[in-house]
Amino acid sequence: xxxxxxxxxxxxxxxxxxxxxxxxxxxxxxxxxxxxxxxxxxxxxxxxxxxxxxxxxxxxxxxxxxxxxxxxxxxxxxxxxxxxxxxxxxxxxxxxxxxxxxxxxxxxxxxxxxx
Amino acid sequence: xxxxxxxxxxxxxxxxxxxxxxxxxxxxxxxxxxxxxxxxxxxxxxxxxxxxxxxxxxxxxxxxxxxxxxxxxxxxxxxxxxxxxxxxxxxxxxxxxxxxxxxxxxxxxxxxxxx
Numbered sequence: 001x002x003x004x005x006x007x008x009x010x011x012x013x014x015x016x017x018x019x020x021x022x023x024x025x026x027x028x029x030x031x032x033x034x035x036x037x038x039x040x041x042x043x044x045x046x047x048x049x050x051x052x053x054x055x056x057x058x059x060x061x062x063x064x065x066x067x068x069x070x071x072x073x074x075x076x077x078x079x080x081x082x083x084x085x086x087x088x089x090x091x092x093x094x095x096x097x098x099x100x101x102x103x104x105x106x107x108x109x110x111x112x113x114x115x
Numbered sequence: 116x117x118x119x120x121x122x123x124x125x126x127x128x129x130x131x132x133x134x135x136x137x138x139x140x141x142x143x144x145x146x147x148x149x150x151x152x153x154x155x156x157x158x159x160x161x162x163x164x165x166x167x168x169x170x171x172x173x174x175x176x177x178x179x180x181x182x183x184x185x186x187x188x189x190x191x192x193x194x195x196x197x198x199x200x201x202x203x204x205x206x207x208x209x210x211x212x213x214x215x216x217x218x219x220x221x222x223x224x225x226x227x228x229x230x
Contacts, residue, residue: 004158033217043205043220056217090158094216101147101166102209102216106158 004107012113023074023091032074035090081114117210121221136191138206147209148189
């Protein structure tokens with residue numbers, strides 16, 4: 001496996017379900033990100049993990065819970081979601097260096113549908 | 116905080132015609148700029164990046180972009196498009212927030228190639 005992988009690629013869940021999205025990067029990066037991409041809306045940054053520590057939470061509802069057990073893995077735990085949470089969830093990773101640029105590498109995304 | 120504006124939400128073009136996708140960013144002392152492409156049902160893929168040096172940057176698939184500091188623009192161009200270029204294109208700028216580098220994305224431009 002190379003690059004950034006995400007599983008599952010598609011997920012349908014009810015509002016009372018609990019599920020998790022998984023992201024794995026094989027690039028030796030030290031930062032990972034979750035984005036939400038909804039139809040006709042800009043890409044929304046949800047969470048940032050830098051050296052396994054969460055450095056940003058952009059006012060995301062508590063029904064989304066991230067977990068970063070190590071620098072290669074990132075999870076997004078989902079519970080009691082709403083239909084408006086249906087979207088493409090993208091994971092990305094990068095190598096953070098002080099005073100340097102941030103080129104992010106993206107996974108293929110998980111298409112989530114909440115019924 | 117940085118912001119990125121993509122002036123056109125949709126651009127229809129005939130095959131083999133030239134295309135320009137416009138991007139403007141808010142000014143900064145130093146800036147790193149990126150163009151990403153998203154094909155249907157896929158994640159984002161880096162097309163090209165401007166870090167420093169020559170203002171004309173060449174990327175994959177025959178695309179190029181020109182960094183114009185005085186106009187704070189980073190427009191993407193291709194002299195002759197193909198059906199396979201149909202995709203959504205995102206301009207992004209790298210900024211430091213809460214001690215970490217992050218990307219700020221524009222709203223995206225949907226490029227449609229007609230035969």
